[in-house]
Amino acid sequence: MQEVKKKxxxxxxxxxxxxxxxxxFDIIDxxxxxxxxxxxxxxxxxxxxxxxxxxxxxxVDKASDVILELSDNSREQLIEDLSNEQLTDIIEExxxxxxxxxxxxxxxxxxxxxxxxxxPEESQEVKELLRHPEDTAGGIMxxxxxxxxKQATINDAFQAVVDAKDDMENIHxxxxxxxxxxxxxxxxxxxxxxMKRFTPIVDVIDxxxxxxxxxxxxxxxxxxxKKYDLVSAGVVDxxxxxxxxxxxxDVVDAxxxxxxxxxxxxxxxxxxxxxxxxxxxxxxKRLPWLYxxxxxxxxxxxxxxxxxxxxxxxxxxxxxxxxxxxLGGNAGGQTLALIIRGIALGExxxxxxxxxxxxxxxxxxxxxxxxxxxxxxIAYFWKGIPILGLxxxxxxxxxxxxxxxxxxxxxxxxxxxxxxxxxxxxxxLTAFTDAFGFFSYLTLATIFLKLLM
Numbered sequence: 001m002q003e004v005k006k007k008x009x010x011x012x013x014x015x016x017x018x019x020x021x022x023x024x025f026d027i028i029d030x031x032x033x034x035x036x037x038x039x040x041x042x043x044x045x046x047x048x049x050x051x052x053x054x055x056x057x058x059x060v061d062k063a064s065d066v067i068l069e070l071s072d073n074s075r076e077q078l079i080e081d082l083s084n085e086q087l088t089d090i091i092e093e094x095x096x097x098x099x100x101x102x103x104x105x106x107x108x109x110x111x112x113x114x115x116x117x118x119x120p121e122e123s124q125e126v127k128e129l130l131r132h133p134e135d136t137a138g139g140i141m142x143x144x145x146x147x148x149x150k151q152a153t154i155n156d157a158f159q160a161v162v163d164a165k166d167d168m169e170n171i172h173x174x175x176x177x178x179x180x181x182x183x184x185x186x187x188x189x190x191x192x193x194x195m196k197r198f199t200p201i202v203d204v205i206d207x208x209x210x211x212x213x214x215x216x217x218x219x220x221x222x223x224x225x226k227k228y229d230l231v232s233a234g235v236v237d238x239x240x241x242x243x244x245x246x247x248x249x250d251v252v253d254a255x256x257x258x259x260x261x262x263x264x265x266x267x268x269x270x271x272x273x274x275x276x277x278x279x280x281x282x283x284x285k286r287l288p289w290l291y292x293x294x295x296x297x298x299x300x301x302x303x304x305x306x307x308x309x310x311x312x313x314x315x316x317x318x319x320x321x322x323x324x325x326x327l328g329g330n331a332g333g334q335t336l337a338l339i340i341r342g343i344a345l346g347e348x349x350x351x352x353x354x355x356x357x358x359x360x361x362x363x364x365x366x367x368x369x370x371x372x373x374x375x376x377x378i379a380y381f382w383k384g385i386p387i388l389g390l391x392x393x394x395x396x397x398x399x400x401x402x403x404x405x406x407x408x409x410x411x412x413x414x415x416x417x418x419x420x421x422x423x424x425x426x427x428x429l430t431a432f433t434d435a436f437g438f439f440s441y442l443t444l445a446t447i448f449l450k451l452l453m
Contacts, residue, residue, distance in 0.1 A: 015042055019050055028057050036062060040069035052081045064093035067102070079105060084113040092118050095169070097142035097250065100129040129244075137221050138214035140254055141235040141244035144168045147175040148201055150184050155197040157187065170249075172232035173209065175242055176201055183211055183234050183242045211236045214243055218254040223346050225251045262340065262422040289427065296431030300325075303435050307442035310449060316383050317445055320375070320392050324441045327371060328399030328433035335360050335407030336429055343411060343421050350416070357408050364404025368397035387448050395441035402440070403433045 009017070011030070018027045031039055039058070043051050043066070055078055058066060067075055067090060079087070079102075087106070091099050091114055099118075103111050103126055115123045125143045132138025146164045148157050157174045164171065174192060176184040185205030195204050211234040212221055224230065231248045304311075304321075311317055339356070342348035348356055376393025380386060410428050411421035 011038070012042055012045055015046075015054075019046075019054070024057060027054065031058060031062070036065035037069045039066050040071075040074075044071045044074050048077055052078060056086075060089050061093050064090045064098075068094070068098055076105070079110070084110060084117070088114050088117040092122070095142050095144055096122070096125050096129060096244075097140060099126045100139075104130060104134065132214055135218050135254075136214065137212045137216040137218065137235050137246060138243065140218055140221070140250045141214070141246050142250070143244045145175055145234070145242075145245040146171055146173075147177050147181075147242060150176050150178055150202050152176070152201045153197065154192060154195045154199045154201060154204070157192055157201055158197070161189070161192075170232075170247055172247065173234070173245070174201070175234050175245070176205060177242050181242055182240045183236050185209075186211070186234060209233065211240075212246065213238070218251075219258055219344060220346075221246060222251050222255050222258070258344070262344065262420070289424065292424070293427050293430075296427065297434070299431060300434040300438055303438045304442070307438075307446060310442055310446045313449055314385075314388065314445065316385065316388055317391075317442070320379060320388075321438060321441065323375060324392070324395050324399050325434045325437040327375075327396060328403035328437040329430055330403075331364060331367060331400040332403030332407035332429045332433050333426065335364070335404045336411065336425055339408050339411045340421050340425065343415055348412075350412075353408075353412055357405070360404050360408050361401070364401040365397075367404070368400035371400055372396035391441070391444045391448055395437070395444050398440045399433065399437040402436055403429070406432050 011034075015027065015030065018030065039062070043054055046054065051074055055063060055066070067078065070078070082090075087102075087110065091102055094102065099122070103114060106114065115126065118126075129138070129141070129143065132141075134140075144164075144167060146157075146160050146168070148160050152160075160174065161171055172189055174187045174189065176187060178184055184202065185207070186209040187201060187204050188206055188209070191204050191206060208228065209230065210224065210228065212224060214235050214237055216224075221233075225233070225246075225248065233246050234242055235244045235246055237243055339348060339360075342356070372393040372395075375396050376389040378389075379392045380389030383389075406429060410425050410432075414421045414423055414425065
């Protein structure tokens with residue numbers, strides 16, 4: 001009889017089994033060959049009481065990598081439970097930008113204790129980074145970099161790379177500075193390797209690698225990296241003094257953060273709201289937006305109430321009201337998504353906004369006519385009332401057209417007012433398309449019914 005093969009356990013199942021049998025040395029052995037991100041995924045899946053215990057089994061070097069990969073909820077819990085001494089040991093192993101990110105999440109007392117405990121030079125670097133807003137180039141840069149004077153040779157640059165290899169990961173560029181530490185230019189490591197050793201460093205500067213200002217928004221930084229296919233760029237102040245560098249992993253994190261923030265704001269959620277938040281915290285973040293949605297929904301109720309007499313005359317009007325509001329909202333939502341994305345990518349500006357609006361109006365009008373004709377025929381053949389089909393068809397054209405137009409105008413208006421274009425835009429759009437859709441539909445019905453009565 002053929003022996004049935006035992007199903008191989010998943011890493012999570014293996015870990016839980018080891019926890020249940022209190023096999024700490026086997027857990028340490030399991031973690032030894034795993035990537036920090038994979039360890040973080042496993043710890044995220046555990047109960048709160050097991051997370052701290054397993055995390056403390058990691059050596060300090062690996063713990064410093066794992067804590068950066070944890071979900072916000074798990075990291076927040078560990079930060080609360082770890083002692084100041086443990087946090088200090090872990091944070092000291094991180095690069096400067098990660099140090100700043102973690103310290104920014106600590107309570108004031110914890111942050112002060114850690115900053116006082118780490119090396120004075122490192123503490124000063126972190127304090128400098130924390131002065132920059134977190135959503136700017138200065139907020140995501142790291143102070144570790146390789147720089148040489150403009151009088152240096154290729155050989156000097158090689159030596160600078162060798163000297164920095166223990167303190168830095170992923171050295172992509174060497175930055176050339178003058179006597180006042182002002183950035184002269186950037187030399188990619190690949191170009192450095194291919195040149196003769198005693199070539200002046202200034203002769204191999206790559207003029208296609210731009211620097212970024214410390215106050216540049218991280219979205220602009222991401223666009224710059226995409227435009228020039230950068231993996232690293234220097235960060236400078238207003239006087240062109242070299243402050244630090246940004247690497248592609250920092251940009252990926254920034255893109256993920258901005259994308260998540262936009263998605264949350266479109267839905268009326270706080271940017272740090274997650275499924276793991278405490279109930280009371282989630283309620284506090286979401287309830288204000290629900291109240292706003294309630295107020296805007298009441299606008300539609302008032303509009304419908306105003307046309308109560310018209311509805312009494314032709315009750316069949318009620319059947320198609322959700323269709324009018326829904327199609328207008330969907331058309332607006334399609335346009336809204338395109339416009340918010342276009343603004344985020346820098347494709348849409350106030351200079352080309354008129355052209356964008358005109359094109360979307362044409363799209364809205366065409367879609368409105370196409371959908372309006374179909375719904376008009378459906379209403380006519382279903383109810384056998386010609387006037388109902390005419391009213392619904394015209395109302396659908398107006399609703400889809402208006403929804404598309406407002407899908408352009410809302411994010412542009414928010415941008416003009418210096419708000420995030422995604423901020424509650426979906427709620428505002430829904431409020432308009434519902435109220436205006438009902439108003440146009442019932443107004444047309446009232447007019448045509450009066451003409452035929």
